[in-house]
Structures are given as C-alpha cells and as structure tokens.
Amino acid sequence: GQNIDQPTEMTATEGAIVQINCTYQTSGFNGLFWYQQHAGEAPTFLSYNVLDGLEEKGRFSSFLSRSKGYSYLLLKELQMKDSASYLCAVNAGNNRKLIWGLGTSLAVNP
Amino acid sequence: NAGVTQTPKFRILKIGQSMTLQCAQDMNHNYMYWYRQDPGMGLKLIYYSVGAGITDKGEVPNGYNVSRSTTEDFPLRLELAAPSQTSVYFCASQPGGARGYTFGSGTRLTVV
Numbered sequence: 001g002q003n004i005d006q007p008t009e010m011t012a013t014e015g016a017i018v019q020i021n022c023t024y025q026t027s028g029f030n031g032l033f034w035y036q037q038h039a040g041e042a043p044t045f046l047s048y049n050v051l052d053g054l055e056e057k058g059r060f061s062s063f064l065s066r067s068k069g070y071s072y073l074l075l076k077e078l079q080m081k082d083s084a085s086y087l088c089a090v091n092a093g094n095n096r097k098l099i100w101g102l103g104t105s106l107a108v109n110p
Numbered sequence: 111n112a113g114v115t116q117t118p119k120f121r122i123l124k125i126g127q128s129m130t131l132q133c134a135q136d137m138n139h140n141y142m143y144w145y146r147q148d149p150g151m152g153l154k155l156i157y158y159s160v161g162a163g164i165t166d167k168g169e170v171p172n173g174y175n176v177s178r179s180t181t182e183d184f185p186l187r188l189e190l191a192a193p194s195q196t197s198v199y200f201c202a203s204q205p206g207g208a209r210g211y212t213f214g215s216g217t218r219l220t221v222v
Contacts, residue, residue: 031208042200043153045210087153097168102152 002026004101006088011107012078020073020086020104028093034062034073035087037103043087046073075106083108112136116201116214123191123221131186131217133201141204142184143211144168144176146197153200159184191221 003025012018024032031050035043049055049064049071061074075082088101117132135142144156155168159178173195175187184203188195198218202211 033210035210042213042215043211044213048208048210050208089153097155097158100153102150 002090002092002099004088004090004099006086006101006104008102009105009107011109012075014078014080014108014110016078017074017076018078018106020075020106022071022073022088022101024069024071024088024090024099024101026069026090026092026099029066030091030093032062032064032071033087033089033091033098034071035089037085037087039084046086078108080108080110082106114201114203114212114214116199116217118217119215120218121220123188123219125191125193125221127191128187128189129191129219131188131199131201131219133184133186133214134182135184135201135203135212136182137203137205137212138181139203139205139212140181141206142178143202143204144174144184144186145200145202146170147200147216148197156186156199188219193221195219196221 005023033048034046037043047062054063059076064071085103085105087103089098114135140161143158145153147153154170157176159165162181165176198216200216201214204211
C-alpha cells in the first residue's frame with residue numbers, strides 16, 4: 001500500500017531549530033513535496049526534492065533519502081508566524097495523484 | 111496575477127440541494143485539481159484535469175462532477191448534497207513537471 005507518516009504535533013521555542021520528519025512507503029517515487037498550511041488557509045508550496053541530499057531555501061531546508069524512504073523539513077530561527085501545519089506529499093509516479101501525509105501541527109512558543 | 115480564485119468562500123446547503131464551486135486560474139496552468147480536506151483526514155483528491163476537455167476521477171469522486179471547457183476554469187458540481195460532503199474544498203493548479211501546486215483560498219461547505 002501507499003503510506004506516509006508524520007508526527008501529529010510538535011512544539012518548539014521561538015528562535016530555535018525544529019526538524020519535522022516524514023517517512024514514506026510507496027510503490028514508486030518521483031519526488032517529495034513540503035507544504036505549509038496556516039489554520040483556516042490554503043497550503044502553500046515550500047519545497048520539492050527529487051534527488052538525495054539537502055536543499056536550502058532561506059530559513060527552511062528539506063532533506064531527502066530515497067533509499068530510506070525518509071525526508072525532513074528543517075526550520076531555523078523559528079518565528080511565531082511559523083506556527084502552522086506542515087504537509088508532506090509524495091509524487092509516487094503520477095504527478096497528478098499525490099499521496100499526502102496528514103500533516104504535522106507545529107506550535108512555536110515565545 | 112490573481113493566481114487561483116475560488117468562489118464562494120462559505121456556503122451552507124440543505125440536504126438534497128445542488129451547487130457549483132467555481133475555480134479559475136490565470137497562470138495558464140494545464141493541470142488543475144479539486145481536493146477536500148477534513149479534520150484528521152488529510153487532503154483527498156476528488157477530480158483532476160490535465161487540460162481543457164480532459165478530466166479524470168481521483169480518490170473520492172462519488173457525489174461530484176467536473177468539467178474543463180477552458181484552460182482557466184474548473185468548476186466542481188455537487189448534486190444532491192449530503193452531510194458527508196461537509197468539508198473544506200480546495201482547488202489547485204500546476205504547470206506540470208517538478209513544480210508545486212498553487213492552491214485557491216478554499217470553500218467551506220456545510221450541508222445540513
């Protein structure tokens with residue numbers, strides 16, 4: 001079957017670093033997306049990893065290991081506005097039917 | 111650029127009523143999608159389209175219909191609304207390839 005696992009909730013302190021993990025088991029793999037979704041709003045695109053390794057975009061970085069079926073999103077210098085749900089989604093061979101995780105709700109405390 | 115525009119933002123329907131959720135994008139994206147999002151259930155794909163005149167079912171198509179007469183518009187039709195269709199509906203578009211989806215702001219639908 002197709003499965004994506006993410007922790008349900010995480011908490012962190014403003015200014016700190018947090019790592020949100022995503023593990024996947026899918027019949028195929030063409031890439032992995034990370035999206036941010038604030039409460040009551042639409043998801044917004046953060047990153048797309050196709051090859052192994054770390055990709056950095058400002059305060060946010062995303063890592064992929066295809067052999068381990070594992071990815072993480074790293075958020076540095078946390079700000080209160082980073083409190084949101086973070087969704088992991090896998091392109092399992094058909095870009096038109098992504099497999100979505102249930103999301104990790106991150107609370108950033110002062 | 112407006113991006114992806116969804117209307118209405120909120121709607122309350124009675125059981126058995128019908129309605130159309132509108133979605134329009136001005137980015138000339140070929141791919142468009144309709145998702146529903148329920149608490150604790152994640153995003154579920156209802157229908158998608160790879161271009162004008164072409165649509166296909168996603169994971170949860172029952173009770174819904176779509177059309178794609180133009181590249182810009184991808185309306186979602188609910189016939190005979192049921193309480194199980196109470197959800198937040200998101201439309202999204204994508205240019206294809208290794209690119210992220212752009213989501214609309216969503217429609218909160220309640221069926222009573």
